[in-house]
Amino acid sequence: MSVAAAVETVDLAVTPLRELNQRLHDLASEPGPRHWRVVNPNGAHAIACGLDADVEVEIDGHAGYYCAGMNKRATVTVHGNVSTGVAENLMSGRVIVEGSASQSSGATGRGGLLVVHGDASARCGISMKGIDIVVRGNVGHLSAFMAQTGRLLVCGDAGEALGDSIYEARLYVAGIVKGLGADCVEKEVREEHLAEVRQLLAAAEITDVEPASFRRYGSARRLYTFEIDNADAY
Amino acid sequence: MCGIVGLFAKTGEIEDRLGAYLGAMLVQMSSRGPDSAGVAVYRDPVPAGSSKLVVYSADPAEDWGALAVALGNRFAACEHPMRRASHAVLVVEGDVDDVSGWIHDERPDLRVMSASRVIEIYKEVGLPTAFAERFRLEELAGSHALGHTRMATESRVTTEGSHPFSTGLDLCLVHNGSLSNHNRLRQSLRREGIEFRTENDTEVAAGYLAWRLREGASLQEALEGCLADLDGFYTFLCGTADGFAVLRDPIACKPAVMAETDDWVAMASEWRAIAVLPGSAEARLWEPEPGVVYAWERQAVA
Numbered sequence: 160m161s162v163a164a165a166v167e168t169v170d171l172a173v174t175p176l177r178e179l180n181q182r183l184h185d186l187a188s189e190p191g192p193r194h195w196r197v198v199n200p201n202g203a204h205a206i207a208c209g210l211d212a213d214v215e216v217e218i219d220g221h222a223g224y225y226c227a228g229m230n231k232r233a234t235v236t237v238h239g240n241v242s243t244g245v246a247e248n249l250m251s252g253r254v255i256v257e258g259s260a261s262q263s264s265g266a267t268g269r270g271g272l273l274v275v276h277g278d279a280s281a282r283c284g285i286s287m288k289g290i291d292i293v294v295r296g297n298v299g300h301l302s303a304f305m306a307q308t309g310r311l312l313v314c315g316d317a318g319e320a321l322g323d324s325i326y327e328a329r330l331y332v333a334g335i336v337k338g339l340g341a342d343c344v345e346k347e348v349r350e351e352h353l354a355e356v357r358q359l360l361a362a363a364e365i366t367d368v369e370p371a372s373f374r375r376y377g378s379a380r381r382l383y384t385f386e387i388d389n390a391d392a393y
Numbered sequence: 394m395c396g397i398v399g400l401f402a403k404t405g406e407i408e409d410r411l412g413a414y415l416g417a418m419l420v421q422m423s424s425r426g427p428d429s430a431g432v433a434v435y436r437d438p439v440p441a442g443s444s445k446l447v448v449y450s451a452d453p454a455e456d457w458g459a460l461a462v463a464l465g466n467r468f469a470a471c472e473h474p475m476r477r478a479s480h481a482v483l484v485v486e487g488d489v490d491d492v493s494g495w496i497h498d499e500r501p502d503l504r505v506m507s508a509s510r511v512i513e514i515y516k517e518v519g520l521p522t523a524f525a526e527r528f529r530l531e532e533l534a535g536s537h538a539l540g541h542t543r544m545a546t547e548s549r550v551t552t553e554g555s556h557p558f559s560t561g562l563d564l565c566l567v568h569n570g571s572l573s574n575h576n577r578l579r580q581s582l583r584r585e586g587i588e589f590r591t592e593n594d595t596e597v598a599a600g601y602l603a604w605r606l607r608e609g610a611s612l613q614e615a616l617e618g619c620l621a622d623l624d625g626f627y628t629f630l631c632g633t634a635d636g637f638a639v640l641r642d643p644i645a646c647k648p649a650v651m652a653e654t655d656d657w658v659a660m661a662s663e664w665r666a667i668a669v670l671p672g673s674a675e676a677r678l679w680e681p682e683p684g685v686v687y688a689w690e691r692q693a694v695a
Contacts, residue, residue: 202665221664242663261680280680281645
């Protein structure tokens with residue numbers, strides 16, 4: 160179908176944001192373009208949120224709050240920076256930020272992959288519930304706060320109180336960890352963890368970071384009642 | 394919520410259009426603060442020995458000319474007042490404290506918004522778009538300026554409760570956040586002789602800075618003192634005669650983004666306020682670290 164091959168360009172300087180998001184939502188139930196380009200985002204909030212379709216959306220510029228939140232299946236690439244809450248509650252699919260992200264990136268994410276090629280700031284992966292997050296640069300304080308499950312891999316440094324009150328999420332940091340939060344401890348890196356690091360780096364298409372340089376952090380399981388028999392539930 | 398914006402000009406072109414750019418930034422922050430808006434613009438310094446006051450009257454029929462005549466009779470001279478919506482700029486040959494004191498005694502119904510040699514503060518309830526239009530921001534050239542859009546939390550929506558808050562001596566403060574120890578701090582600052590006119594938390598932070606500076610602290614030290622002495626959430630933007638400074642509390646719940654080009658330095662609650670500036674797409678962009686003071690000052694001309 161020729162329509163599927165074309166790139167649909169939407170200029171947010173002239174098209175209302177609701178119209179863009181409605182057209183993207185319609186793809187859940189109707190055929191339409193599979194490749195979209197959004198120009199002049201100028202920091203608008205909630206760009207390309209709530210998608211449920213195998214589409215590719217490219218955003219040319221800096222996006223505002225909650226970009227690509229709640230998405231299923233879609234691939235959203237931001238050629239710029241994002242504000243608070245990128246990919247919050249992501250269900251599946253991919254979100255790739257070529258620049259840096261503000262706080263609460265990937266918050267409460269249930270699945271899918273978020274890649275930030277620059278830095279992410281405070282509270283990256285807060286309350287994550289199954290999402291994979293790969294940050295090429297640093298993350299700020301209170302990252303992976305109350306993280307329940309999923310993986311957070313940081314190629315740079317982590318700020319204060321990493322993994323505070325963490326449940327069963329697995330954290331990997333290559334750089335300096337300024338401080339661990341309550342009940343978060345460093346853990347041994349075994350072969351299965353190295354394989355996990357390799358898999359996350361490959362998924363994020365990062366080839367110049369040594370998998371063996373990562374240290375692993377996780378829950379000491381002293382703050383919550385953990386029943387090993389129920390581990391599969393997380 | 395609340396929105397904060399600041400713009401520091403590095404070129405004459407940006408200086409000429411400073412008010413227009415600041416107004417555009419302010420309008421972008423409408424959804425963060427629709428209750429009131431305000432700006433502090435640093436422009437047209439008056440000569441030593443003179444004072445520049447921006448005065449607010451709730452009476453739309455205020456006779457500013459008569460006030461200027463009265464000031465001219467009491468002091469050496471008072472220029473023709475420059476009216477701007479509910480405010481007027483009065484340039485008086487006389488000591489700033491004497492002039493402010495006289496207005497306070499003779500016309501207690503008026504409010505002095507700013508009193509110094511460079512700063513002009515304008516603020517009013519209502520949407521930023523209406524504010525920018527009524528106060529003709531596009532006319533205001535200047536070296537740097539900051540602005541605020543307010544979503545009221547700690548105190549009522551009034552002109553007096555709007556930001557920026559003057560801290561005297563060409564200093565002013567805008568704030569996104571809320572302070573929880575402002576009542577006790579206000580009491581102790583009152584004992585130090587700092588005056589407060591509202592129940593607003595930000596006025597206490599402004600008073601705290603004024604007190605620290607009066608006691609000999611540098612602006613950097615005064616702001617760093619906030620980290621120990623203020624309890625609550627804040628992103629502060631503090632204007633001085635020469636520039637501005639930014640500070641976020643150590644928990645950093647309140648947003649801030651900064652950008653710099655060869656032509657300007659800008660600070661805002663969100664990128665969309667900076668995106669309206671010329672050359673913003675190529676600007677160097679970063680998020681200020683929590684608990685770190687960032688300051689810009691004009692270089693003395695060599």
